[in-house]
Amino acid sequence: MSDVIIKVDNVQVSFWQNNVGVYSIKDLITHRKSPFKNKVILDNISVEVRKGESLGILGRNGCGKSTLLRAIAGIIKPSKGKITVNGTFAPILAIGAGLELELTGYENISLLLALYGTARKNTNAVENIKEFSELSDEVLKMPVKQYSSGMVARLAFSISLANDSDILIIDEVLAVGDQGFQAKCLEKIYKIKSEGKTILFVSHFPDDVARICNKAILLEQGKLIDSGNSSDVCNHYRQLF
Template sequence: MYNHIAIKAENISKIYRLQKHRTFKEFIPALLGRQETLIKFNALSHINIEIKKGESLGILGRNGSGKSTLLKIIAGVTKPSDGRITVNGRIAPLIELGAGFHPELTGRENVYLNGSILGIRKKQMDRLYDEIVAFSELKEFMDQPIKYYSSGMYTRLAFSVAVAETPDILLVDEILAVGDIKFQQKCLKRMEEFRRSGSTMVMVSHGPEQLEKYCDKGLLLNEGKQLFFGDIKETTKKYAELY
């Protein structure tokens, strides 16, 4: 039924429950059972999108609009509170890069560790290792514990592992913050290669121009609500009108 669909979100909502009381005085009634201590925060409300295989989606919205939450739901990192998400294909989530790294392990050891978390088998990692190191430009640092890496080195290695194999679906959350300008261009070139090979891409960025260059469709979010879903140029136009 959904063979041509890469991602389909049907009435997706995400609710977080947060502490209501911030001072000890406010906390006393709750401690005595007289007052509810949690409030509901609607991170996403009734999101409906459909992305065909090979299409690219750009997500626009200010901080706190729900962009990263939606990416995490697509990646399977978090579950929606309501609605249904359908994802067909192997995902490379460029979200919170290096979340699976261990600071006491070397760069080499973390490549294999992160690869296993991404579902890449050891034999595949053996084959991909040299390419990963070359892409990261960190060859001379691979036998050092990554606790000695700079934040840029750390993220570059994580990105290199995540894009080692061509994914069916690539999720990108503000990846242009990675490393220096030269390395950013390498990242964009690799993403463009994935797109040309038929991978589906979902990209979050504060730069409408970048999304127009790499995406076909656009999703505009505001305070967790879907304001528009459609052509990317129409999306960026509405974003400019709103902000």
């Protein structure tokens, strides 16, 4: 169908994990058993998102939500299956991912705007980011490694808003922002939704997911255990605890 903007088809993602610690060259030469195991993080995931839809992604810590977003954003490659995306997005995912911690707020803004090509199209982009984030000039001149997690979330979300993309990816931005910023983000998300943009929304707050998203999926240990109408899936999520 032409209005399908994201198609995730039977996707599997696996990572090499080491739960032993250091594995040295000596270990390799003496044929000590490798501690690396190939662990399946996402298994057989299929989901379609149509233009203008908002998809909520729910599940416990470590179930694979951010990994699914990274795969959709093309940051990691599925080991099996196929992902097709017919739109643009700003790949600022989890809190701070995509930001260079050694650089200042301003330097990160310039870098990411240049990367997305936004600076050429929108000359007010830096001012808009500053205004939405409510971060002071003094804070924006500091390296991001000195920011609190709320400040990082403010910067990351404001930069992703400045990029006028078809798909907005939101991973837990509301979790660390203070009440004022949460309310402001929700208002902005509703506005973006009303403009017909597509939203992928990861959150641990089912009430927000039910309000923002028309449909949702529920992951459990890398498997898709429910999908459909967001209020039904949110009820299922609440029953997990």
